[in-house]
Structure formats: C-alpha cells, structure tokens
Amino acid sequence: MNTTIDTILEPASLPRKLSLTRIVYPISLKPLLVLLRGGAARRHTTTALSANVWALGMTSLLTDVSTEMVTSALPLLLVFHLHASPAALGAVDALQQGAVGLARLLGGLQADASRNYKRTAAAGYLLSALCRVGFILSTLPAHFALFLSVDRLGKGIRTGPRDALLALSAPPEQQARAFGVHRTLDTAGAMLGPLVTYLVLRVLPGNYTSIFVLSLAFAALGVGVLLTYATDPAESPAEPSLSARGDLVRLLSDRRVRRLALVATLLGVTALGDHVLYVLLQRRFGLAPDMLPLLYVATPAAYMVLAYPVGWLADNYSRRQVLCLGYCALLCAYLVTLLELPLWLGVGSMVTLLGLHYAATDGVLMALGSACLPRAAQATGLAALATTNSLGRLIGSLAFGLLWSRTSEVMAVVLFALGAAIGIAVCFWLLSHRFSPALSGSCAPPNS
C-alpha cells in the first residue's frame, strides 16, 4: 500500500520533467511509438490476467446480450404493437438516468460496507435477470416501463462493485488492460444482442415473448458465471471497512478523490454524446437516414477492437496521457464535422475516433481512479467517478444545445471544441503530479 501515485500514473517511469511542449502538446507520438516497438514494455505484460477478469467479462457479455436483445426489441413492440408514443419512451429514459446514478452510489456503498463485492454485484445482475420474467408477463406499455426501470436500477447497483472487483483482481500495472478485456467482452455482448433478436424474430415473427425467454436465459447464465467463477479478493485486515455514512463523507472530502471527481466531471463536460455527433454528421454530410443504424454498430465494433490494445498502452505508457488522448480523439471527431470530406472518409474517421475515445477513456478512467482510491472505498469511489463523469456528459450536452440554439451549427461546434480543448488541458494539468501535490502522495486513506 505504499505505492505512490507516480508509479501508478506513470508505470513505465518516464522523464518526470514536464516541459513546455508537454503542456502545449499533451498528446505526443510516444504512445504510438511504444505500441510499434512493443518490446520495450513487454516485461509488464507477461503475467496472464486473473480468472476473475475473464469471469466478470463473460458475465458482462452474457448480460449485455440479454439487455441488448430487450432494448432492440422493446421500441418495436411498444410502438408497433402496443401503440405507445416514442416520445413517452424518451421521457422514461430521461427519468431513469437520474435513478441509475443514485443506484450506482448505493450499490458501491453497500459493496464497500459489506466488503462483499461479488454478492452485491450478483444482486444487481439478479435483479436485472428477474425483470426478464416481468417482461414475459407484461401486456401494457406501463408494465414494460416499470420493469425497464428496475432493470436499470440493477445495472446501477452492479456497476460499482463490478468495477471494484475488476480493479482489485489485477495488479496495479495491469489494471487498464483488465478493464480493456472486460470492455471488449462487454461490447461484444452488446453487439450480439440485436443479432440474436433479429434471428429470433426471423424464426418466430412477432413473437416477442420468445425474445424475453431467451434473454432471461442469457441473463441467468451471466449470474451463474459470476457466482461460479468470480471470487472476492483476499481480505487485508489492515484496511478497515467503510461502514458508516461518516466514512463516505470522509471519502468524499478527501482532496485526491475530490480532485479526481472534478477531473471526471470536467472531462465528461467536454464530451458530446454519439447521438449528437451522428445528427451533426447527418446534417453536414447529408448522410442517408438508413445509414444511421450502421453507425450504432460500427462505433461499438471499433471500441471492441481498440479496448484491449489501448488498455495495454495505458498500462505500459501513461494512463493520464492515454485518458487525455481519448478525449482529444473526441475533439478531433467534432472537427471532422466541420471539414469538407467525402462521405466515406467522414463516417470512417468519425467511427474510428469515437471507438478510440471510448477505448481510451471508459476503462482507463476506472483504472486511474482505482489507483487513487483507498482499498476500502473502491466500489463507492469508482461508482462516484462513473456518476460524476456521466453528470458531466449531461452538462456538456445541455451546454452544446444552448450554444446551438444561440448561434449557428458550425459556430456551436467551434465554440464547444474550443471549450473542450481548454477543459482537457486543465484536466491534464490537474492530473499531472507536478502541479498537483495532493495527487502525488500515497493513495492510502488519510486516517488509516
């Protein structure tokens, strides 16, 4: 527990000097060179990832097949067969976002208090699996909305403990890689789900019950894998468990955690949702509407392919730089919408940049956060990071909407990109130990 933040943020022990060029060009070509050379850092990657990482990855894969089967079938069922209005679906989604954030924190807190990450995560997965039974029995749009909300609650509950279990299952120098493996499997599941739905509807047209039955089976298998193959990390008696509300307050008032949460929020603010970018792409490039669903498949595919190599890069080079690089990739995606490019090049670069963005940010932020959090507060802390990050994304989207309504489309993108560039630079500065003495200290909690 005496690992310093320096060695975690910079495992490949890079020059400590932060030159002016580093500030001006926070993203150097070095990650690419390291990746190309490969050998330079191979010693870090010799150990195989623990069985836990694979177990959690498979659980997520199976659960995501299940979830995406339902989410790809529900709009069709609700709108075409049960005559709900699409607007109502949107409203339900918006409502759920807030509830998920809260459930995530509660799930994290429960896991940290009981020190039983596996059981808490399993409870979340089980809750979602039981919703499939609800879907099978549902006949009215309101039933589906209810069970969909409970499903999202389950998703919220399990996120914190699952990420904590992932982080604690890998040695510090392999955490980003572990998250990379997990996110690859997770995304693979998300891409398989709609395919399964399609196949089922081909065999049994209009039989949505069969989709829910199969979805239940996948979800149950996911819970089964988790319960059978995942194990809680060995107890370290030196670390008291986070048991009371006072401990949470202490955790949240810890300067390092606060700073990390601030960074997660700020980075989130610089990010526009895929949805907005696709709309921009459509308006600027005249993308045909039926090409749109293709983007929703291509971007996860890029993410799936890139998650592991980028995680490896983060472990062997610098998580801080890879994280900022990921947000810069998104910045480039904004700029793509401003360029006069052939359609295929615009779409291709957008998909690649978005995939790179998710690969370099989602798991890497968790790996970075995990290193900075006391062991007793892993689940709560990671859940808080995920929640503040998505809160930031919400603020960013609202800000962009406001800019768009006050100025023109192009001006909004330019201004937002400018703001995002400043935001990323500030985050890079906040994360760099040189300018942030608090982050360079030990990551153990202040009082233990």
Place this chain on the structure above:
Amino acid sequence: MRPPTRNFVLFASLCGASVAAYFWFALRMPESKYTPPPEASNAAGAGFSVEVLRRAPHLYYRSARKDEFGKVVIAALAAPEEARVVTQVSCERLYMDRRGGLCLAYDRGALVPNFRAHLLTPELTTSSTLPTAGFPSRARLSRNGSYAAITVFTTGDSYDSDFSTRTNLIDRSTAQAMPDLEQYTVLKDDQVFKHVDFNFWGVTFFDDTHFYATLGTRERTYLVTGDASTRTLRVLREDIECPSVSPDGKHIAFKRRAANPAVTHLHVLDTQTWNEAPLTAETRHVDDQVEWLDDTHVLYAVVDPGKTPEAALNLWLTSITDGGPPRLFVRGATSPSIVR
C-alpha cells in the same frame, strides 16, 4: 470436473433445455399475444373486388384485426364493415387518393430498423420508394395530388432521446423528397422566427401547394401555414396540434393538450371567423390526426389502452355540428383516408 464447474454446467444445461423446450412449443404454436399471422386472408372481402369498390366513394385504412394486422383494406363508405377487401400491402401509415397514394412502411424482418416511404399506384403497387428517418407518424397528400407529406419520429427509438420529428414533402411526379420543413423560412408577426429545437408535424393541405402544419418549439405548439413552392411558413396561432382541414376548407380540426398534459382532446377552428370550439361530444384522449368524412364529420382512431391491439384500435365518427355522441365507424382500423 471441479464441483463448482459441475454445478455451473448443470445450471447451464438446465437453462439450455428450458429454452429449447420453450422454442419447441413456440414453433408449434405460432399464436402469441402479439403475433399477427403472416398470411392475410381475403375471406372477408368475398364477393367484392378492388375495382368494384373503387367505383363508389370508398375508404382505405390499415387493419388492426387479428388475421390481417397491418394490411391495407379498401372498403365501401356506405358499408365499411361488410363491403371490404383486404389487400396484401402492409403499411404503418397510409393515405390514398384517386391517383394512388403514400404508404409508410417498416421492414420487420430487417436486422437494422428499415423505414421506407412507398409511393403507390391506384392498383396499390409500388411506383417508387424513398428511405425515411424513423418511425412513421403521419402521411397526407395534397388536394390535386402533386405532393405527399410525411412525418416521422427521428429519435424515439434511442436511449438518450427526447421528442423529435422530421416532416418532408415529396414531389409525386419526380418521386423526390424535398428539403424538410426545418429548412423553410418561418415568419412570425412578419419577423423571421428561428430556433434550433423546431419540430414540425401533421401537414394538411388546403389546396395543391398550400398547407397547414404544427410547429413545436420550447414546449409550445403553433399552427403554421406553408407554401410548398416558395418554401415559406407563417405562424398563425398558438396551441394547435395536428391540424386537419375539412374538404370545403372552412374548418380545421386539431388536437389540444388538456389540463392533464398526457391527454389531448379534439377541437375545431372556423377558418372564416377564427373561432375555436372544443369538440365536446368526444371526451376521450385522441392522439390521431383526424380525417374528414365530409364537411361536417370527423373520423379518427381512438386507442383503448387496456385491450389487445386488435380490440383496442377503432375508427370513430363524430359530427362537428349536431353534438351527438361519437359513433363506432370501423372496428380494428387506423390511418383512414376517404376517397370521394
């Protein structure tokens, strides 16, 4: 095998066996509570033909009945329940006139949602097909048939979405989609009115190039009038949704949100005096853009949310003058269009 693995394999086999058993039964019993059987029958139309029905005033609608779900039906206005023919064309929304019409369709078998607008000939064959941006919402034709108007939901099917619509006119002679209404110049009190959250829906033509429609922005709705040739729109009044102009052009039937914002009620606007009056005879929630049977009767679908699709969707007829209660016009039907 280690005991945990053995347990897992047992559990997985149990899951697999249950699913296999379920599918075995499901494949043998194709009826499910949502399933329309793939084959529609012409039995209900025995003795009638499309050609005969087309000689007298008739209506087209989309059937919601169990064995013909989603199919286009043509029926005699005089006896819509008896004199009818179920066609093999499937549409989510449709609108027809003597020159053919517009069918907004969705390919249920496709891997990615696949939304299309088909221009139909009078014989209901497809003359041309255009891609559309999302779930079908409204379909209308101009008075002499030069233009078709379509409204679709563009983001209702995604996770992080709110209400968003896209409305296009289609030039029927060239089968080309024209720029969507958001590209038109909008005037309000003779000033250019522009906001990024503009949504347009519910076009209704009062001649061949001029129409009314709904503009939604910042939680408000407006009645606008538009000109397809100059691509301009003018704001007329506030708080009017889904207008539908009567054949004689003297009335506009529209929806308005009630005190409970989830409920909309029908109202009628007199285009000479600009007086508005609620259609008090119809007290239920109506989400449809109405169709006019004649100059004094409105026809619209009402959804009974507690029932199965084939029982929940019916077409109702109400007089705007005599105050009599709504009359059930056709059972199991939506998206009506009257051809006089």
